[in-house]
């Protein structure tokens with residue numbers, strides 16, 4: 550047991566997928582894992598472990614934002630021994646080339662969060678993906694019909710913004726998409742010496758205001774879940 554999860558030691562695999570939405574964890578467990586079993590219902594933040602192609606994999610909801618992600622990632626690593634972590638999230642596209650349901654692999658993360666400033670005593674830190682998992686996910690994505698983009702993402706503490714100026718500045722510098730958890734994931738993975746990657750599906754296009762009618766539907770996530778699962782089991 551950890552402070553925020555009721556799983557027992559050994560209930561959680563060393564390979565863990567991390568959707569923000571706990572119902573996405575349930576969906577992935579029910580549609581992609583064999584013999585899946587729910588190990589956590591605390592706060593409705595569902596977590597499941599099952600087999601994917603014979604390999605134990607867990608899928609754990611993280612909630613929204615860096616603080617919530619930090620809690621689950623820290624406990625997964627410190628209390629349950631997680632070693633490979635892949636976020637499967639949604640994002641808002643910030644470049645015109647990106648469309649609803651495209652896939653973004655977050656190579657690096659820019660942020661308005663002051664999480665790393667606090668850790669690094671005022672200095673900048675560049676949270677970045679594990680290169681091996683990034684490369685494997687890219688190769689996996691290229692075997693599907695998905696349009697895949699690799700690059701910098703904007704991690705924000707704001708969903709509803711006081712000003713659009715910062716968002717536009719990041720757009721100007723070629724940042725692909727905005728989301729809310731990857732700074733915490735990459736920074737804590739580095740701290741604890743484990744591997745992490747964020748795979749994101751475009752759920753909205755911020756330049757055109759187009760929004761997926763299917764944010765939580767099966768089709769939007771099947772491709773991302775498969776890419777993430779095939780990537781995570783390929784890791785030694």
Ligand SMILES: O=P(O)(O)O[C@H]1O[C@H](CO)[C@@H](O)[C@H]1O
Pocket residue numbers: 568569570612613614637638639640708727728729730
């Ligand atoms: O779909 P998830 O994984 O929750 O990710 C995105 O969606 C939420 C905002 O709607 C934020 O958590 C953001 O990062």
Ligand SMILES: O=c1cc[nH]c(=O)[nH]1
Pocket residue numbers: 639640641708727728729752753755
């Ligand atoms: O964090 C997010 C995710 C989707 N769309 C946004 O505008 N922000």
